[in-house]
Amino acid sequence: xxxxxxxxxxxxxxxxxxxxxxxxxxxxxxxxxxxxxxxxxxxxxxxxxxxxxxxxxxxxxxxxxxxxxxxxxxxxxxxxxxxxxxxxxxxxxxxxxxxxxxxxxxxxxxxxxxxxxxxxxxxxxxxxxxxxxxxxxxxxxxxxxxxxxxxxxxxxxxxxxxxxxxxxxxxxxxxxxxxxxxxxxxxxxxxxxxxxxxxxxxxxxxxxxxxxxxxxxxxxxxxxxxxxxxxxxxxxxxxxxxxxxxxxxxxxxxxxxxxxxxxxxxxxxxxxxxxxxxxxxxxxxxxxxxxxxxxxxxxxxxxxxxxxxxxxxxxxxxxxxxxxxxxxxxxxxxxxxxxxxxxxxxxxxxxxxxxxxxxxxxxxxxxxxxxxxxxxxxxxxxxxxxxxxxxxxxxxxxxxxxxxxxxxxxxxxxxxxxxx
Amino acid sequence: xxxxxxxxxxxxxxxxxxxxxxxxxxxxxxxxxxxxxxxxxxxxxxxxxxxxxxxxxxxxxxxxxxxxxxxxxxxxxxxxxxxxxxxxxxxxxxxxxxxxxxxxxxxxxxxxxxxxxxxxxxxxxxxxxxxxxxxxxxxxxxxxxxxxxxxxxxxxxxxxxxxxxxxxxxxxxxxxxxxxxxxxxxxxxxxxxxxxxxxxxxxxxxxxxxxxxxxxxxxxxxxxxxxxxxxxxxxxxxxxxxxxxxxxxxxxxxxxxxxxxxxxxxxxxxxxxxxxxxxxxxxxxxxxxxxxxxxxxxxxxxxxxxxxxxxxxxxxxxxxxxxxxxxxxxxxxxxxxxxxxxxxxxxxxxxxxxxxxxxxxxxxxxxxxxxxxxxxxxxxxxxxxxxxxxxxxxxxxxxxxxxxxxxxxxxxxxxxxxxx
Numbered sequence: 001x002x003x004x005x006x007x008x009x010x011x012x013x014x015x016x017x018x019x020x021x022x023x024x025x026x027x028x029x030x031x032x033x034x035x036x037x038x039x040x041x042x043x044x045x046x047x048x049x050x051x052x053x054x055x056x057x058x059x060x061x062x063x064x065x066x067x068x069x070x071x072x073x074x075x076x077x078x079x080x081x082x083x084x085x086x087x088x089x090x091x092x093x094x095x096x097x098x099x100x101x102x103x104x105x106x107x108x109x110x111x112x113x114x115x116x117x118x119x120x121x122x123x124x125x126x127x128x129x130x131x132x133x134x135x136x137x138x139x140x141x142x143x144x145x146x147x148x149x150x151x152x153x154x155x156x157x158x159x160x161x162x163x164x165x166x167x168x169x170x171x172x173x174x175x176x177x178x179x180x181x182x183x184x185x186x187x188x189x190x191x192x193x194x195x196x197x198x199x200x201x202x203x204x205x206x207x208x209x210x211x212x213x214x215x216x217x218x219x220x221x222x223x224x225x226x227x228x229x230x231x232x233x234x235x236x237x238x239x240x241x242x243x244x245x246x247x248x249x250x251x252x253x254x255x256x257x258x259x260x261x262x263x264x265x266x267x268x269x270x271x272x273x274x275x276x277x278x279x280x281x282x283x284x285x286x287x288x289x290x291x292x293x294x295x296x297x298x299x300x301x302x303x304x305x306x307x308x309x310x311x312x313x314x315x316x317x318x319x320x321x322x323x324x325x326x327x328x329x330x331x332x333x334x335x336x337x338x339x340x341x342x343x344x345x346x347x348x349x350x351x352x353x354x355x356x357x358x359x360x361x362x363x364x365x366x367x368x369x370x371x372x373x374x375x376x377x378x379x380x381x382x383x384x385x386x387x388x389x390x391x392x393x394x395x396x397x398x399x400x401x402x403x404x405x406x407x408x409x410x411x412x413x414x415x416x417x418x419x420x
Numbered sequence: 421x422x423x424x425x426x427x428x429x430x431x432x433x434x435x436x437x438x439x440x441x442x443x444x445x446x447x448x449x450x451x452x453x454x455x456x457x458x459x460x461x462x463x464x465x466x467x468x469x470x471x472x473x474x475x476x477x478x479x480x481x482x483x484x485x486x487x488x489x490x491x492x493x494x495x496x497x498x499x500x501x502x503x504x505x506x507x508x509x510x511x512x513x514x515x516x517x518x519x520x521x522x523x524x525x526x527x528x529x530x531x532x533x534x535x536x537x538x539x540x541x542x543x544x545x546x547x548x549x550x551x552x553x554x555x556x557x558x559x560x561x562x563x564x565x566x567x568x569x570x571x572x573x574x575x576x577x578x579x580x581x582x583x584x585x586x587x588x589x590x591x592x593x594x595x596x597x598x599x600x601x602x603x604x605x606x607x608x609x610x611x612x613x614x615x616x617x618x619x620x621x622x623x624x625x626x627x628x629x630x631x632x633x634x635x636x637x638x639x640x641x642x643x644x645x646x647x648x649x650x651x652x653x654x655x656x657x658x659x660x661x662x663x664x665x666x667x668x669x670x671x672x673x674x675x676x677x678x679x680x681x682x683x684x685x686x687x688x689x690x691x692x693x694x695x696x697x698x699x700x701x702x703x704x705x706x707x708x709x710x711x712x713x714x715x716x717x718x719x720x721x722x723x724x725x726x727x728x729x730x731x732x733x734x735x736x737x738x739x740x741x742x743x744x745x746x747x748x749x750x751x752x753x754x755x756x757x758x759x760x761x762x763x764x765x766x767x768x769x770x771x772x773x774x775x776x777x778x779x780x781x782x783x784x785x786x787x788x789x790x791x792x793x794x795x796x797x798x799x800x801x802x803x804x805x806x807x808x809x810x811x812x813x814x815x816x817x818x819x820x821x822x823x824x825x826x827x828x829x830x831x832x833x834x835x836x837x838x839x840x
Contacts, residue, residue: 077599169717170718170721176430180464180467201582291716293697293713294713302589305724388817389818400593404628
């Protein structure tokens with residue numbers, strides 16, 4: 001049997017463990033030299049294929065590949081670029097095939113979320129649509145946890161652990177200060193359309209009063225009066241209040257709270273941030289001293305507090321993608337299947353890319369409490385196993401010893417291509 | 421020799437390791453039953469003494485005291501309350517003495533920063549000023565690292581480690597995204613008057629281009645044109661830019677950048693946050709896509725990434741305070757003395773409270789680079805040993821197993837006192 005080269009790339013917002021999936025892909029591919037010659041990684045996602053910027057991963061040392069398991073962000077660079085339909089983007093597809101042909105690439109592994117799996121799906125159809133024989137397998141990834149079918153998405157569990165740990169710690173802080181100073185703390189987390197990350201903060205809540213008291217989800221229209229009443233009651237009852245708000249929090253008419261209507265001297269809208277808006281609301285209406293934090297990239301790059309199970313998932317899914325490909329499968333994405341909750345057990349399943357592309361999985365209604373401001377026990381049962389276990393990176397001189405790869409580019413064989 | 425009770429309290433903004441100092445005080449006091457009967461902890465700092473809200477620490481289990489070594493924030497509650505002079509606050513001083521007399525308290529340990537050590541100093545003078553024989557020893561604490569004389573202040577090193585780790589991780593993230601999306605990341609850290617925390621982020625910078633590219637210190641008047649030129653050059657050169665800004669950043673006329681002049685619909689000033697202001701500046705002038713984070717309480721409660729040396733310092737200073745007291749010393753604060761930089765070695769010294777109270781130690785000029793936007797090698801040499809070593813708390817169910825003390829109050833003997 002003839003062996004061919006493979007293309008692997010990282011797409012969309014990066015995560016603490018997307019590089020662990022890369023390690024899984026590279027390790028598994030090296031176990032199948034009869035089918036896969038070399039894995040070429042795209043520099044900056046699909047752009048690497050379009051621009052013929054290919055990195056020869058066979059030149060990476062074993063140590064470098066191993067270090068990917070504990071290095072956050074996208075070691076090969078990521079991109080936000082979505083291939084449109086063949087009708088709209090024919091030149092791009094022809095270019096992809098030209099690059100694949102020039103470099104003998106017949107395997108395509110795309111590591112990304114819903115938008116990216118739409119790209120994977122289109123590539124998987126190239127045999128039918130453009131007559132080029134390619135095997136395409138998606139590798140799931142998204143901190144938003146909004147991919148369908150899979151029990152969870154790599155990246156989410158580590159972010160979940162980070163936000164739960166962070167609000168646990170901050171709740172201890174505000175409890176210390178509340179007698180004479182700060183009474184309310186507001187922490188903004190990611191999740192523009194799905195409240196999974198905000199929900200995960202709820203894991204820090206315990207019967208000792210720690211963790212968040214109120215969670216604002218994008219799945220629940222923001223009711224200002226109900227929210228203020230909730231915060232007021234909380235401060236009266238326990239002396240302080242810890243709040244987690246999703247960046248996607250919005251009112252019933254669909255306006256993001258972060259779009260506060262505030263304009264600077266030039267009339268420009270004040271840059272996002274829902275935490276200061278929530279804080280201002282509390283300050284103006286209840287008069288409490290507040291503090292607020294915006295986690296932003298810190299939450300999705302915090303590999304130092306990565307979840308052990310997340311690293312395992314990410315690596316296993318990378319491996320599984322290669323195994324599916326060498327078995328001759330196409331247009332699939334390996335998934336996580338939960339087989340037992342307590343003790344937590346899981347195995348690898350699979351889903352057609354056609355069913356994954358562009359589908360968003362919001363937080364189910366029964367995961368949100370009746371008043372709309374907290375998680376239910378069912379949600380906690382789903383989330384709890386995901387943050388179990390620590391997987392600290394090695395440290396050197398007090399800092400995590402993350403790898404920066406020595407990336408060797410493959411010699412270009414084609415003329416440049418203008419990416420629109 | 422007669423034994424007396426001791427009073428211990430936590431004051432000002434809390435830290436990841438102030439409870440480790442509490443553990444040091446409690447452990448050391450238990451070794452001197454001939455001199456110290458029971459340590460009564462003040463609930464909410466000095467307010468606990470004024471309101472006679474005393475916690476009997478002899479009823480805490482060994483496990484609880486041990487858990488203080490890895491639990492962030494103030495387990496006994498903190499306060500922002502400064503005793504004025506005896507002339508202005510005579511009733512408060514008389515009340516203190518009444519409470520001390522009622523509970524046989526002749527040792528006073530106050531765990532705080534510069535403002536709090538002013539209170540310690542005033543209490544240490546009570547024998548002279550009010551005729552009450554009390555031994556008062558300060559225990560240093562402040563994430564701002566701005567206490568004089570001591571080489572560093574407990575709390576700072578852990579925050580330093582947190583911000584260095586965070587900007588290291590975020591810099592990997594923005595490097596992944598910069599080809600098609602975010603090119604600039606801005607992280608806001610604490611330090612209203614001193615740039616020590618912002619400086620510590622510089623430890624993440626390495627010869628691979630990771631870590632922060634630009635640091636904005638409160639010690640340097642903000643020069644907008646120079647700053648934008650620096651960011652522009654950085655993005656042009658390496659494709660992205662990671663920025664750390666101190667909350668205390670200000671212009672030459674002393675206006676905090678966080679006070680941007682932005683008003684909401686009601687004319688209220690928009691609540692703080694210098695990171696969004698810096699971001700807006702870059703967006704409007706250079707046009708780059710930016711992301712920003714505000715660490716706020718997360719940085720000062722992040723015991724999960726505490727610095728090992730910080731925990732040791734904090735505990736040792738708590739112990740040393742008790743040892744000084746039982747040796748009959750008064751009006752002192754134990755300090756950290758650095759005896760060797762490489763390998764890092766330190767010992768306990770001491771400073772008169774009179775020399776510590778209300779003195780702020782800013783970042784020295786030679787710790788800031790000539791252009792004002794980075795740290796020097798001298799600064800790095802000072803900071804590097806402080807973040808060495810990890811001291812992870814125990815974890816349970818995926819979260820740090822922090823303690824919430826079972827606090828038993830001492831029966832009140834006095835009528836209530838109204839605190840103004």
